[in-house]
Amino acid sequence: SGRHDVKFGYEFRRTTIHVVQDNTFRGKLGFSDLSSFLEGAPSSGKEAQGNSRRHSLENNHGFYIQDSFRVTPRLTANFGMRWDYFGVVKEKNNLFYRFDPTGAGNVVPAGQLYDKDYNNFAPRVGLAYDVTGKGRTVIRAGWGLFYDAFAQDIFIGHAPYNCAFCPGAAFTGSGPAPIGSAGLSGNAFGAGSVYSGVSPLGDFFGTDQHIRTPYTQNFNLNLQQQLGKAVFEVGYVGARGSKLFRFRDINQPSQAQITAWDTSPTGACAGGLTPPNCPISGFDGPDGVNFNVPRPFGNFFYVNQEESTATSTYHALQTSLRTNGWHGLTSAVNFVWSHSIDNASDSEDFIPNAAQPNNSLAPLLEKGNSNFDIRRRFTWNFGYEFPKMAGSMAKLKNGWGVDGVLNLQDGQPYQLNYNFEGDYSGSGEGFDRPDVVGPIRYGKGPFGVDLSSFQVPCTFGNLTASSGSGDSNCQAGTRHFGNMGRNSLRGPAFKEFNFSIFKNTAITEHVTLQIRAEFFNLLNHPNFANPNLPNFITDPASNGLDANGRGVGNLALTATGDVGIGNPFLGGGGPRGVQFAAKITF
Numbered sequence: 001s002g003r004h005d006v007k008f009g010y011e012f013r014r015t016t017i018h019v020v021q022d023n024t025f026r027g028k029l030g031f032s033d034l035s036s037f038l039e040g041a042p043s044s045g046k047e048a049q050g051n052s053r054r055h056s057l058e059n060n061h062g063f064y065i066q067d068s069f070r071v072t073p074r075l076t077a078n079f080g081m082r083w084d085y086f087g088v089v090k091e092k093n094n095l096f097y098r099f100d101p102t103g104a105g106n107v108v109p110a111g112q113l114y115d116k117d118y119n120n121f122a123p124r125v126g127l128a129y130d131v132t133g134k135g136r137t138v139i140r141a142g143w144g145l146f147y148d149a150f151a152q153d154i155f156i157g158h159a160p161y162n163c164a165f166c167p168g169a170a171f172t173g174s175g176p177a178p179i180g181s182a183g184l185s186g187n188a189f190g191a192g193s194v195y196s197g198v199s200p201l202g203d204f205f206g207t208d209q210h211i212r213t214p215y216t217q218n219f220n221l222n223l224q225q226q227l228g229k230a231v232f233e234v235g236y237v238g239a240r241g242s243k244l245f246r247f248r249d250i251n252q253p254s255q256a257q258i259t260a261w262d263t264s265p266t267g268a269c270a271g272g273l274t275p276p277n278c279p280i281s282g283f284d285g286p287d288g289v290n291f292n293v294p295r296p297f298g299n300f301f302y303v304n305q306e307e308s309t310a311t312s313t314y315h316a317l318q319t320s321l322r323t324n325g326w327h328g329l330t331s332a333v334n335f336v337w338s339h340s341i342d343n344a345s346d347s348e349d350f351i352p353n354a355a356q357p358n359n360s361l362a363p364l365l366e367k368g369n370s371n372f373d374i375r376r377r378f379t380w381n382f383g384y385e386f387p388k389m390a391g392s393m394a395k396l397k398n399g400w401g402v403d404g405v406l407n408l409q410d411g412q413p414y415q416l417n418y419n420f421e422g423d424y425s426g427s428g429e430g431f432d433r434p435d436v437v438g439p440i441r442y443g444k445g446p447f448g449v450d451l452s453s454f455q456v457p458c459t460f461g462n463l464t465a466s467s468g469s470g471d472s473n474c475q476a477g478t479r480h481f482g483n484m485g486r487n488s489l490r491g492p493a494f495k496e497f498n499f500s501i502f503k504n505t506a507i508t509e510h511v512t513l514q515i516r517a518e519f520f521n522l523l524n525h526p527n528f529a530n531p532n533l534p535n536f537i538t539d540p541a542s543n544g545l546d547a548n549g550r551g552v553g554n555l556a557l558t559a560t561g562d563v564g565i566g567n568p569f570l571g572g573g574g575p576r577g578v579q580f581a582a583k584i585t586f
Contacts, residue, residue: 003070004067004069010063011060011064012061014060015057015060019054021171023164026047028046029045030044045194046181049179050179051177051179052171054170058087060085064081066078073133075128075129076127076128079123079125080144081121081122083121084149086117088112089113089155095177096113096155097174097204098110098206101250106303107173107174113209114208114211115211117212117213120213121145124142125143126144128140138224139223140220140222142218143217147213148214154245155169155170158205158348160205160355162302162304165203166201166204171205178201179201180200182198185197202301202302203301204303206303206304206305207305207306208306211307214243214244214308215241217241218238218239219239220237230322232319234319235317235318237316238313238314240313241310243309244311245308246310249302249305250304250360251296251302252360252427253295262278262280262477263476276459276461276462276475276477277462277464278464282428282471283422283471302428310363313342314341315338315339316337320332320333328384332379333379335376336376342368343364344363345372358433358486360429366486369486369487371487373412373487377409384403385400386398401503404497406497409494410490410493411490412490413489413490414489414491414532417432418430418433418539419541422470424457425480425482426479435482437455438453445526446558447554447556448531448538448554451540451552454540456549457480457481458471458480458549459478462475468547469541469549492557496521496527496573498522499518499519500517512584513582513583513584515582520579524575534559562574
């Protein structure tokens with residue numbers, strides 16, 4: 001209409017998920033050593049039991065209107081508004097439950113799992129300005145707010161790091177479809193049932209009733225300049241995420257409660273014992289009772305709760321230089337200098353502390369580099385076809401060309417987490433971060449970082465200890481949360497150059513043969529994956545602990561980027577590979 005180009009629309013989306021969540025339903029066993037394994041005598045184990053079939057559904061509605069307004073021949077403005085209603089996720093058989101901290105059983109059926117959110121208004125605006133009017137210099141700017149639909153996984157498919165089976169609000173130990181857990185019977189294999197004593201789930205993964213829709217604000221300002229046959233672009237790109245998903249263990253004891261129990265005559269120091277030599281309760285507690293630090297809700301151990309309380313920021317300088325078909329050359333050079341910061345990088349703990357804080361009662365301390373933060377990245381991809389030559393043997397001399405890709409980028413961040421060697425903080429979560437007690441020293445080649453600079457977050461030397469490296473060795477009153485910042489270490493950089501040479505030969509007017517020789521990682525540069533791979537955790541006790549609780553030796557980097565589980569953390573990265581190919585196009 002005149003200088004306006006108006007678009008508007010409506011979207012309806014119905015999503016249903018039918019899932020069977022049988023994690024640990026075949027049982028999980030642990031053995032103290034190789035001989036115990038060979039004898040078939042497990043030292044620990046559990047098996048989940050019950051009907052885990054669930055059927056969730058959600059109905060979403062969206063309206064939008066967008067106006068592209070040509071203000072002048074050189075200036076175009078875009079204005080728009082979108083409103084979304086993301087329906088409250090339901091379970092077909094009403095098997096969602098809510099955690100009630102005031103109730104006798106703490107878990108109650110939820111007719112509506114969380115409050116409806118009607119406030120998802122998302123404006124956006126953009127400008128494009130032709131500076132000279134010749135289409136050679138253009139300035140663009142924009143800002144927009146964008147909401148994110150709930151992933152139904154957070155209600156039926158969680159796999160948190162702290163508990164064996166608590167995939168979401170649809171699974172509990174009570175109600176019409178309860179889930180139970182059997183413990184180890186003590187029998188060796190062949191001597192009777194391995195599991196016995198089924199009891200209701202002792203963990204629960206709930207949802208904050210007041211959870212809100214996550215959203216992000218995206219904004220950018222960039223200049224695009226034509227330079228002959230090339231185009232240069234430089235711009236600032238930013239984003240801010242709000243009300244992002246994370247979860248916390250709201251049943252975790254506080255630091256004060258842990259210290260009080262470890263030093264109390266009615267707690268660890270019962271029987272006239274005097275700190276610091278009191279039997280610490282943890283993974284290898286000498287009193288035979290693990291985790292007896294009182295927790296706020298005694299009916300459960302872990303009570304994880306999904307919340308929309310995390311935030312993020314991203315700032316980047318992005319540049320590019322592109323040319324297409326200039327004397328046979330096509331090329332694109334890109335460089336990004338950026339920083340992504342958040343206090344939760346995912347709604348799931350695929351690696352520790354991606355979603356759950358180290359200390360669930362102090363989530364603001366998790367602010368740090370995002371899991372996917374890459375400060376600098378340079379890429380260059382090119383293709384060049386050699387000029388045609390006249391004369392004899394034209395089919396042999398013509399049709400040659402080369403192309404390639406160069407990738408250079410900084411490594412991704414990570415932190416260290418103990419892999420259930422001990423409950424050094426007293427929180428019971430099992431994957432504490434250490435204290436940093438020395439300078440950070442990175443190794444060369446396949447070695448990550450000097451582990452002697454990191455120490456368990458307690459003081460070793462308890463005379464009642466049952467081992468030299470477990471949590472029972474912690475002196476009473478010294479357990480605390482480690483001071484290592486989330487994602488404060490940096491993984492190895494990535495450098496790779498792929499190159500190929502090819503020849504196109506016309507067989508007939510409509511048939512062309514291409515032969516290629518391709519070289520991947522031409523320079524055979526060793527690229528190691530983020531240390532979180534392949535085990536999804538980087539353990540400072542991977543080489544053991546010394547008498548003071550410090551790590552031993554250097555962290556070994558064991559996976560390359562091409563084979564590490566969870567790829568692509570860094571992309572390719574294998575050793576040099578060469579392949580030859582032929583292709584007929586007709």
